[in-house]
Amino acid sequence: MTTEALRHEVGPKRVRGFAAGELVFDTTRPLLVWEIQYYPAYYVAEADLRLPLSPEGELIAAGRRIAEAAVRHTEGPLAGYVRFRWDALDEWLEEDEPIYGHPRDPYKRVDILRSSRHVRVLLDGVTLANTHRPTVLYETGLPARFYIPIPDLRQELLVPSETTSLCPYKGWASYWHLVRDGQRFEDFVWCYRSPFAESQKIAGLASFYNEKVDLLVDGELLPRPQSPFSD
The missing domain is CATH 2.170.150.40 (Domain of unknown function (DUF427))
Structure with missing residues (x-):
């Protein structure tokens, strides 16, 4: 499926990601993208990154290199957003509470x-x-x-x-x-x-x-x- 066809919407929660104890991103406008039917993924605007990310998606946190940590989107409706691999980060927070596995679907109860x-x-x-x-x-x-x-x-x-x-x-x-x-x-x-x-x-x-x-x-x-x- 092309990115143009992916369902997506801006979420209301503050979302942060950490690696090796360093803040990787901090956003109050996370983009929820349904890459698969059952739950969404978080995409982060590049302006909300707190650590540099190489063009190939390599992240360096506290001297630790994390290869293929993220994918940058440069075209289509997701242009300007970054999608981090979930296990590339050590911790994900919604507001001040950790989340596990993947984001919760706001339409699931x-x-x-x-x-x-x-x-x-x-x-x-x-x-x-x-x-x-x-x-x-x-x-x-x-x-x-x-x-x-x-x-x-x-x-x-x-x-x-x-x-x-x-x-x-x-x-x-x-x-x-x-x-x-x-x-x-x-x-x-x-x-x-x-x-x-x-x-x-x-x-x-x-x-x-x-x-x-x-x-x-x-x-x-x-x-x-x-x-x-x-x-």
Whole structure:
């Protein structure tokens, strides 16, 4: 997709980036650019840079050279803006709070609601979880996720995984593999043990991808949705 076709808009937050303890940029007019459908990237006006950037995008911070740290745009609607590689910087701040992984989408909302609905999770007819006390997470653009207390899982089917993932809305997740009848399903169940403040209601609860299991909610089988997490 060409830059002319990318959806973009000016954001209202103050955004700063740091590398090796030095301020790289400080902007109150960040440009949100949707390079992919699911979340935006921050672009920074060159006037808001605080450290020099070579024409090739090399950044020097506290004597440390960071190759290909950024891309300069010189043509089209993004001319005059710089797009930093996320992992080229050590810290990103919105106002005075750190952000992780990527910017939050201003058009995405996360609602977390406790429920008393009866939820059963099955795979090929085998029950993996059974609860009357789920917590339901509704996230814009994704299926509702049912978070389940760990005692209500078939824990004997789970093997800890070393995989972790980062969500800018919820925090760091850890995973379990599912092992059933000699078959292993990698990273099949996840849990946010210490989620960000706004997602504390799911702390210590476990969830499954609706796309990969059968969900019975109050006796009704939910259709398996299509999403970026579908097989």
